[in-house]
Amino acid sequence: MSLTAVNEANFDEEVKLAKVPVLVDFWAEWCGPCRMLTPVLEQLAEEKGAAVKITKVNVDENPGLAQEFSVRSIPMLAFFHEGRVEGHDCRDSTEGSDRGDPGRSQSLGHGSVTGLLIASLCGRDF
Numbered sequence: 516m517s518l519t520a521v522n523e524a525n526f527d528e529e530v531k532l533a534k535v536p537v538l539v540d541f542w543a544e545w546c547g548p549c550r551m552l553t554p555v556l557e558q559l560a561e562e563k564g565a566a567v568k569i570t571k572v573n574v575d576e577n578p579g580l581a582q583e584f585s586v587r588s589i590p591m592l593a594f595f596h597e598g599r600v601e602g603h604d605c606r607d608s609t610e611g612s613d614r615g616d617p618g619r620s621q622s623l624g625h626g627s628v629t630g631l632l633i634a635s636l637c638g639r640d641f
Contacts, residue, residue, distance in 0.1 A: 518553070518560055521570040523577050529570060531598040537568045541584070541591040543575045549590040 521529045521539065530537045540556055542549035553571075560569040574581040574589060584593060584600070594602045 518556055519568060519570045521572050521577075523579050526572070526577075526580060529568070530595050533568050533595070533598075535566060535568050536601075537570060537595040539593045539595065540569070540571045541574050541581060541586045541593070542571055542589055543573060545575075546589050552590050 519529055530539060540552065542552070556569050572580050574586055593600055
């Protein structure tokens with residue numbers, strides 16, 4: 516399973532309406548840590564197969580999505596289940612987003628990519 520590029524035009528179809536949980540990587544080409552995270556996400560996609568979809572949103576090319584989900588630093592990972600944000604690795608909430616449910620969103624703290632992956636993927640029965 517490979518990573519899926521997502522943009523403002525196909526976000527709802529690829530993420531919100533997905534039949535499986537979705538991990539969204541908000542990133543940019545110039546971001547060194549973002550590029551370092553990609554092989555980890557590719558391996559995770561390979562290990563999880565069709566049980567979870569892993570996507571990437573380039574924030575420079577999709578500023579509307581970055582604003583909607585309050586992306587203030589990258590990389591930022593957000594975990595969606597049944598079209599709603601279940602968790603993200605940024606201190607800021609998705610408050611004000613009509614795509615996520617701030618009441619259910621759980622911030623995992625800056626830099627806790629490992630925590631997000633473990634809590635969101637490995638700790639759930641897919």
